[in-house]
Amino acid sequence: MFNDLNEDQTEPNKCVQVCQHRSCRKQGAVAVLAAFQNLPVPEVEILASGCLGQCGNGPMVLVLPDMIWYSRVLPEEVAVVVKKHLLDGQIVTQMLYHRFHGQK
Numbered sequence: 001m002f003n004d005l006n007e008d009q010t011e012p013n014k015c016v017q018v019c020q021h022r023s024c025r026k027q028g029a030v031a032v033l034a035a036f037q038n039l040p041v042p043e044v045e046i047l048a049s050g051c052l053g054q055c056g057n058g059p060m061v062l063v064l065p066d067m068i069w070y071s072r073v074l075p076e077e078v079a080v081v082v083k084k085h086l087l088d089g090q091i092v093t094q095m096l097y098h099r100f101h102g103q104k
């Protein structure tokens with residue numbers, strides 16, 4: 001039978017992975033990671049990740065456990081992700097990675 005996996009469990013903490021591998025770094029991922037680190041959110045971990053397998057679409061940002069991918073993220077867009085997604089729980093649709101989230 002199906003069990004509610006969240007039963008008697010707290011929600012897993014959010015985690016933002018910012019790819020720091022070669023292609024994303026060339027596209028500015030170091031500054032994107034720094035921008036997230038400059039806007040800390042309680043209970044949200046910011047991690048430098050290895051290649052997320054989407055090279056050429058970076059800087060790639062993956063928000064877990066939501067499995068929301070943002071592509072070509074600019075440092076100046078990070079504040080929007082922090083405010084809207086991490087604090088208000090709303091996806092920033094205009095920044096979504098089309099390959100995984102389709103295009104609207």
Ligand code: FES
Nearest residue numbers: 019024052054055
């Ligand atoms: S280098 Fe960032 S996804 Fe591969």
